[in-house]
Amino acid sequence: MTRSSVSRRQFLGASGAALVTGLAGCSAGEGGTSTDTASSTDTLKIGVLEDQSGNFALVGDPKAKASMLAIEEINANGGIDGKQIETFQRDPQSDNQRYQELTRTAINEENVDALWAGYSSATREAIRPIIDRNEQLYFYTTQYEGGVCDEFTFAVGPTARQQLGIVLPYLVEEFGPDIYTIAADYNFGQLSADWVKVLANENDANVLGEEFIPLSESSFGSTINRIQEADPDFVMSMLVGANHTSFYEQKASAGLDIPIGTSTAMAQGYEHRRLDAPAMANIYAGVNYMEEVPTESNTGDGGFVDRYFEMYPDAPYLNEEAETNYFSTYMYKKAVEQAGTTEQPEVIDALESGIELGTEEAPEAPEGETIKLDGATHHVDHHMWIMRADEEHNVEAVENHQIPETFLSETAGCNLPENPEQTQYTPVDYYEEAE
Amino acid sequence: MVNGINLALQFLDSFAFIVLAAAGLAIIFGIMGVINLAHGEFILIGAYTATLAVTQLGLPLVVAMLVGGLVTGLFGILTERVIISGAWPNYISQRTLGRDVIEPLYNRLADSMVATFGLSLILTQGARIRFGNSIDQIATPFGAISYGEFSYSTYRIVLAGVSIGLLVATYYLFTRTEFGMRARATIQDKETAQAMGVNTDRMYMLTFGIGSALAGLTGALFAPVISMQPTLGDQFLVEAFVAVVVGGPSVVLGTALSGGVLGAILATFSNLYGTFIGRIALLVAALIALRFLPDGITGFIEQLRKRRQESE
Numbered sequence: 001m002t003r004s005s006v007s008r009r010q011f012l013g014a015s016g017a018a019l020v021t022g023l024a025g026c027s028a029g030e031g032g033t034s035t036d037t038a039s040s041t042d043t044l045k046i047g048v049l050e051d052q053s054g055n056f057a058l059v060g061d062p063k064a065k066a067s068m069l070a071i072e073e074i075n076a077n078g079g080i081d082g083k084q085i086e087t088f089q090r091d092p093q094s095d096n097q098r099y100q101e102l103t104r105t106a107i108n109e110e111n112v113d114a115l116w117a118g119y120s121s122a123t124r125e126a127i128r129p130i131i132d133r134n135e136q137l138y139f140y141t142t143q144y145e146g147g148v149c150d151e152f153t154f155a156v157g158p159t160a161r162q163q164l165g166i167v168l169p170y171l172v173e174e175f176g177p178d179i180y181t182i183a184a185d186y187n188f189g190q191l192s193a194d195w196v197k198v199l200a201n202e203n204d205a206n207v208l209g210e211e212f213i214p215l216s217e218s219s220f221g222s223t224i225n226r227i228q229e230a231d232p233d234f235v236m237s238m239l240v241g242a243n244h245t246s247f248y249e250q251k252a253s254a255g256l257d258i259p260i261g262t263s264t265a266m267a268q269g270y271e272h273r274r275l276d277a278p279a280m281a282n283i284y285a286g287v288n289y290m291e292e293v294p295t296e297s298n299t300g301d302g303g304f305v306d307r308y309f310e311m312y313p314d315a316p317y318l319n320e321e322a323e324t325n326y327f328s329t330y331m332y333k334k335a336v337e338q339a340g341t342t343e344q345p346e347v348i349d350a351l352e353s354g355i356e357l358g359t360e361e362a363p364e365a366p367e368g369e370t371i372k373l374d375g376a377t378h379h380v381d382h383h384m385w386i387m388r389a390d391e392e393h394n395v396e397a398v399e400n401h402q403i404p405e406t407f408l409s410e411t412a413g414c415n416l417p418e419n420p421e422q423t424q425y426t427p428v429d430y431y432e433e434a435e
Numbered sequence: 436m437v438n439g440i441n442l443a444l445q446f447l448d449s450f451a452f453i454v455l456a457a458a459g460l461a462i463i464f465g466i467m468g469v470i471n472l473a474h475g476e477f478i479l480i481g482a483y484t485a486t487l488a489v490t491q492l493g494l495p496l497v498v499a500m501l502v503g504g505l506v507t508g509l510f511g512i513l514t515e516r517v518i519i520s521g522a523w524p525n526y527i528s529q530r531t532l533g534r535d536v537i538e539p540l541y542n543r544l545a546d547s548m549v550a551t552f553g554l555s556l557i558l559t560q561g562a563r564i565r566f567g568n569s570i571d572q573i574a575t576p577f578g579a580i581s582y583g584e585f586s587y588s589t590y591r592i593v594l595a596g597v598s599i600g601l602l603v604a605t606y607y608l609f610t611r612t613e614f615g616m617r618a619r620a621t622i623q624d625k626e627t628a629q630a631m632g633v634n635t636d637r638m639y640m641l642t643f644g645i646g647s648a649l650a651g652l653t654g655a656l657f658a659p660v661i662s663m664q665p666t667l668g669d670q671f672l673v674e675a676f677v678a679v680v681v682g683g684p685s686v687v688l689g690t691a692l693s694g695g696v697l698g699a700i701l702a703t704f705s706n707l708y709g710t711f712i713g714r715i716a717l718l719v720a721a722l723i724a725l726r727f728l729p730d731g732i733t734g735f736i737e738q739l740r741k742r743r744q745e746s747e
Contacts, residue, residue, distance in 0.1 A: 058568040058664060185711055213710050218661050218670045221448050221591065222705040222713070225441045228585045243670055245662035249572065253660070255579030255586035276574030316567065
């Protein structure tokens with residue numbers, strides 16, 4: 001038993017070694033398709049940093065896959081303006097520090113012409129200063145809380161005002177005005193909950209209570225009791241990540257039978273496929289895209305779904321963010337061809353001229369009809385859907401129409417071509433009820 | 436605001452979670468002096484095995500859960516033979532090199548941490564490579580009980596019963612059986628136990644196997660209520676380590692007491708102020724416990740008993 005006492009120094013040394021081993025193990029698992037040839041005039045380089053392991057792997061992996069699908073399609077059809085696309089693809093493992101390192105590598109060493117990176121808002125905020133400092137053209141493709149007005153960032157996913165804006169009024173009309181909010185406890189969840197208050201006020205509804213839940217939490221007993229105590233007409237849920245998925249199973253087994261509106265469930269982590277029915281019964285998702293969205297360009301013969309699963313037969317689901325990665329790559333293609341160069345300031349100018357998809361010369365986005373990039377705010381006027389899951393987890397479209405992003409343009413007055421800035425506006429600045 | 440039944444059920448829930456999360460860890464640490472940082476991944480093995488046994492093989496849930504515990508137990512024995520004691524690699528190296536290549540990790544806290552941390556990385560990533568980022572999940576059985584405006588999952592009450600049953604069984608095994616006597620003799624004084632004819636090597640192997648099986652059973656039991664993904668073990672780790680540290684040296688009693696105390700704190704605070712505050716309260720309680728009871732609750736009880744004996 002001589003070894004049973006461990007000195008403080010030995011312990012620190014050993015834990016340090018453990019940490020180093022961990023990091024070494026991580027970097028070895030990296031499977032990129034980087035092509036490190038020097039940049040020449042007949043190629044351009046796109047950086048794709050999406051989570052293929054770690055807490056956001058489930059939702060991040062389809063993003064990487066969809067980017068590669070778009071790139072492969074474009075290359076097969078002659079590239080962008082005759083230039084073949086090279087990729088710098090790495091897995092940042094849902095770790096914001098690795099995101100920062102890889103973003104620096106992508107910009108300073110790989111000289112990428114455009115960068116797609118990051119699932120969570122926390123990640124976006126971790127790398128945005130690096131992007132702005134280097135004046136790097138950047139596409140952020142996750143649905144998010146909204147409000148980013150940044151001259152180098154194109155936040156092309158739908159925002160809370162678009163997602164909650166389609167589903168919340170519908171639920172108020174169907175079920176009544178009393179709302180209970182549960183949301184992930186970081187900037188996305190906090191700001192989304194503020195948006196629920198703003199939208200509730202606009203639709204004569206009341207928020208009876210709200211709870212913010214740490215990302216690591218997976219026990220929801222007390223949350224379920226609190227919802228039952230408040231007795232709302234419906235719940236708005238902005239829970240995020242693998243651990244929070246447990247909520248849906250637990251509320252079903254606790255017999256909490258209440259409609260739930262959400263901007264995060266089903267469309268991203270395909271809970272309706274992974275969980276046994278009826279955990280997701282009566283969930284209404286406000287989304288721009290789900291695999292089940294019934295448009296010709298999506299589920300039709302040779303449509304987006306067919307092409308994706310032909311390239312990735314073993315992929316489990318085609319999620320909301322994958323579609324955003326996919327169509328934004330085509331938006332970038334159109335902008336480069338319009339600018340006639342890959343020089344980033346000129347491409348940004350072209351993007352700001354208002355790129356549209358679904359017109360004669362550009363393919364339709366799988367979410368449907370024409371979608372337009374708003375040059376003033378760098379956001380997209382999305383085609384939005386309410387998708388509902390029933391007792392057997394069949395998903396049907398309840399309602400759909402186009403919703404422009406109005407918070408930045410009308411409320412905050414963001415106009416990037418005229419007034420370049422790097423701000424994230426929050427609803428608290430403009431609405432009393434969000435405070 | 437506070438509903439008595441809600442609070443009682445929350446307490447049972449937290450108690451079951453803490454006790455089940457900590458049981459396997461406490462045995463391996465308390466008896467062998469090995470800090471098993473792969474504990475969460477042992478829970479993962481149990482959870483995945485049980486879920487796949489139901490969805491792929493169509494086994495009944497209860498049988499699948501026992502299979503989950505069994506498979507994890509066997510994996511634990513394999514781990515002990517190869518990494519912790521090095522018995523099998525040493526057997527081979529003795530015959531090829533004429534010497535041992537691995538020195539056993541018993542009572543080498545820091546070294547065992549490094550080895551098992553590596554193992555945990557391999558297991559998490561291995562699960563991701565083999566099964567992808569998630570597997571289909573089985574539904575929670577038994578439905579719900581209702582009381583007034585509230586309802587509660589019956590299964591979670593069953594879990595509390597199972598956790599108490601496991602504690603009793605473990606206590607019985609280590610205090611009332613010959614195996615338990617030999618195991619405790621091995622911990623107290625390995626050389627003397629050997630001299631008395633105890634095969635200490637085998638004791639270590641079986642104890643590690645039992646601790647692993649308990650971890651696997653925990654995973655299997657929670658499989659219907661948590662999200663099935665390769666990092667699911669992480670959510671048990673904090674509670675497990677806090678419970679073991681607060682519990683102190685006596686394995687079974689310590690786990691039960693810390694499950695009771697921490698469960699009460701977690702339930703009360705999350706019931707009154709929400710999940711987030713509940714978490715904070717748990718960690719603050721652990722800090723206070725470490726400051727004032729450095730040997731944990733059972734260490735403190737032992738001290739009191741000694742003091743009383745001396746004063747008599």
